[in-house]
Amino acid sequence: MSLAEQVLEGNIRAAARLMRDIDDGRPQAIVELKKLYSQTGNAFIIGITGPPGAGKSTLVDQLTASFRGRGKKVGVVAIDPTSPFTGGAILGDRIRMNRHSCDEGVFIRSLATRGSLGGLSRSTSDVALVMDALGMDIVIIETVGVGQDEVDIVKEAHTTCVVMVPGLGDDIQAIKAGILEIGDIFVVNKADREGADRTARELSTMLDMRNTAEGNWNPKVLKTEAQRGTGIEELTDEFLAHRDFFLSSGTIHHFLKERSQRHFIGILRDTLLNKALLFMAKDDYFARVITEMSDHRIDPYSAVEDLVSRMMSK
Amino acid sequence: MSLAEQVLEGNIRAAARLMRDIDDGRPQAIVELKKLYSQTGNAFIIGITGPPGAGKSTLVDQLTASFRGRGKKVGVVAIDPTSPFTGGAILGDRIRMNRHSCDEGVFIRSLATRGSLGGLSRSTSDVALVMDALGMDIVIIETVGVGQDEVDIVKEAHTTCVVMVPGLGDDIQAIKAGILEIGDIFVVNKADREGADRTARELSTMLDMRNTAEGNWNPKVLKTEAQRGTGIEELTDEFLAHRDFFLSSGTIHHFLKERSQRHFIGILRDTLLNKALLFMAKDDYFARVITEMSDHRIDPYSAVEDLVSRMMSK
Numbered sequence: 157m158s159l160a161e162q163v164l165e166g167n168i169r170a171a172a173r174l175m176r177d178i179d180d181g182r183p184q185a186i187v188e189l190k191k192l193y194s195q196t197g198n199a200f201i202i203g204i205t206g207p208p209g210a211g212k213s214t215l216v217d218q219l220t221a222s223f224r225g226r227g228k229k230v231g232v233v234a235i236d237p238t239s240p241f242t243g244g245a246i247l248g249d250r251i252r253m254n255r256h257s258c259d260e261g262v263f264i265r266s267l268a269t270r271g272s273l274g275g276l277s278r279s280t281s282d283v284a285l286v287m288d289a290l291g292m293d294i295v296i297i298e299t300v301g302v303g304q305d306e307v308d309i310v311k312e313a314h315t316t317c318v319v320m321v322p323g324l325g326d327d328i329q330a331i332k333a334g335i336l337e338i339g340d341i342f343v344v345n346k347a348d349r350e351g352a353d354r355t356a357r358e359l360s361t362m363l364d365m366r367n368t369a370e371g372n373w374n375p376k377v378l379k380t381e382a383q384r385g386t387g388i389e390e391l392t393d394e395f396l397a398h399r400d401f402f403l404s405s406g407t408i409h410h411f412l413k414e415r416s417q418r419h420f421i422g423i424l425r426d427t428l429l430n431k432a433l434l435f436m437a438k439d440d441y442f443a444r445v446i447t448e449m450s451d452h453r454i455d456p457y458s459a460v461e462d463l464v465s466r467m468m469s470k
Numbered sequence: 471m472s473l474a475e476q477v478l479e480g481n482i483r484a485a486a487r488l489m490r491d492i493d494d495g496r497p498q499a500i501v502e503l504k505k506l507y508s509q510t511g512n513a514f515i516i517g518i519t520g521p522p523g524a525g526k527s528t529l530v531d532q533l534t535a536s537f538r539g540r541g542k543k544v545g546v547v548a549i550d551p552t553s554p555f556t557g558g559a560i561l562g563d564r565i566r567m568n569r570h571s572c573d574e575g576v577f578i579r580s581l582a583t584r585g586s587l588g589g590l591s592r593s594t595s596d597v598a599l600v601m602d603a604l605g606m607d608i609v610i611i612e613t614v615g616v617g618q619d620e621v622d623i624v625k626e627a628h629t630t631c632v633v634m635v636p637g638l639g640d641d642i643q644a645i646k647a648g649i650l651e652i653g654d655i656f657v658v659n660k661a662d663r664e665g666a667d668r669t670a671r672e673l674s675t676m677l678d679m680r681n682t683a684e685g686n687w688n689p690k691v692l693k694t695e696a697q698r699g700t701g702i703e704e705l706t707d708e709f710l711a712h713r714d715f716f717l718s719s720g721t722i723h724h725f726l727k728e729r730s731q732r733h734f735i736g737i738l739r740d741t742l743l744n745k746a747l748l749f750m751a752k753d754d755y756f757a758r759v760i761t762e763m764s765d766h767r768i769d770p771y772s773a774v775e776d777l778v779s780r781m782m783s784k
Contacts, residue, residue, distance in 0.1 A: 420773060423774045424743065456733040457737060
């Protein structure tokens with residue numbers, strides 16, 4: 157039985173192996189993903205992003221418990237780009253694993269994307285696909301920070317939740333603009349801290365200024381204390397409300413089309429480049445052209461044209 | 471006479487027009503760049519990066535004057551990604567234009583990269599090439615912030631100078647790690663401010679921990695007050711010292727090879743993708759495949775394979 161078939165039968169170990177292959181960038185992973193694809197599209201994908209220290213891991217842990225309490229199977233993908241800074245996140249993962257480790261309805265995986273073929277967001281999307289195929293109803297993608305990479309990652313999610321905390325000051329001010337656009341739900345976590353109401357109010361004001369047309373989703377700002385479990389059920393309700401809106405308003409059709417385009421173009425770009433690199437590997441073509449460019453004997457545009465016409469005429 | 475020929479004769483207006491074409495992403499710009507390429511490689515390219523508010527524009531202005539005082543022609547490329555936040559930078563540009571506007575040995579251009587074909591760093595590199603062809607001895611590339619885009623941009627420079635200021639606090643702490651690796655020269659600007667010595671000391675300590683092998687360049691930390699012109703000549707000396715090292719140590723060969731590879735691969739990727747998009751534009755192929763993907767009837771990997779084999783068999 158292929159790895160894909162085993163995953164579709166709910167085999168957790170097969171899923172873990174396929175995810176590892178995706179993370180390592182093994183070509184065999186693509187063969188298996190192809191077999192899974194037609195059986196997917198059922199899971200609802202949630203993206204959780206926000207600055208480091210906002211308490212995202214704890215919040216995801218509580219959300220997992222809450223969705224479980226409502227009979228949903230939950231997959232969690234924690235993005236840990238290989239970096240000395242993510243030691244904490246990996247540790248956090250282990251702690252969560254312990255809590256949910258006896259529950260077959262929870263599957264947690266961290267993604268390091270060591271050998272990522274098409275960038276972090278494609279690996280994330282592929283791992284979410286495996287969780288979908290495994291029968292998870294909800295897949296939560298959790299990012300570490302809030303940079304451009306993270307924005308690209310949460311684009312893969314149906315619902316994006318931005319987690320803030322009081323008292324981050326100017327840092328937040330600087331990233332607010334970009335963050336407002338990607339969030340469907342906003343959470344002020346550690347709401348017992350001083351300034352929580354002010355942070356929530358500021359966010360609400362900025363969201364009000366966001367130009368939302370009639371019939372669009374209106375993002376709310378919720379307050380939570382993930383550590384104590386306060387506000388979690390309300391947040392879960394809000395996720396489900398956004399899912400209902402997403403499905404009933406037809407937003408999902410637009411979302412699926414955009415995501416398909418993005419995936420298609422991204423994979424197309426990499427496939428064509430790989431073909432060209434293979435073509436050049438035959439003789440010392442690449443080394444020769446790079447030397448000529450370094451000596452300013454040929455410009456890069458002409459060099460590329462030359463290569464492409466050779467490839468096409470072959 | 472072609473635009474390229476006019477640029478090579480030192481025609482400032484022709485250079486300005488070609489840069490605008492690059493910035494707008496016009497295909498004709500590439501035709502002209504090809505003609506220039508073999509006549510370039512003479513300018514020394516300096517990258518200036520650092521957080522907003524570090525006083526980079528003022529520093530660049532003073533450096534320009536200093537290099538002029540040593541008989542060098544100076545080109546300045548200020549990167550202003552189109553964004554509401556760059557109003558300040560554009561204004562700063564105008565101010566600088568006024569000061570040097572009567573000097574034919576100074577050419578200042580800001581790059582908005584509205585229609586950039588291959589991203590900000592390629593446009594920057596192409597504009598620097600035009601300045602090189604125009605006969606500028608020194609080309610200074612100035613970025614607005616210190617994100618991944620900026621790191622990619624300063625990779626195009628022979629020498630990268632990172633500008634810091636005292637008292638930016640945790641913000642800097644967070645970006646320090648990445649910044650240490652790209653800097654050849656470090657400047658603590660606004661050195662009259664409280665904490666300047668401490669910032670310089672911290673930087674030096676971190677640089678000492680950086681693992682530099684025997685025979686490598688050892689980055690220094692200099693202090694400047696760009697507003698008053700203090701420390702500028704020392705900084706100019708340091709730039710020239712790094713250039714000497716760059717040329718005499720052979721570092722330049724490695725640099726040119728890496729840069730050529732990066733340019734070649736980047737242009738190759740875009741060229742191939744454009745060919746595929748043109749190929750798909752013929753019928754409703756693209757729309758059809760996106761619909762099939764959205765419905766999970768075909769996976770993106772198989773869809774791409776199908777397209778590529780059609781393209782190649784044609």
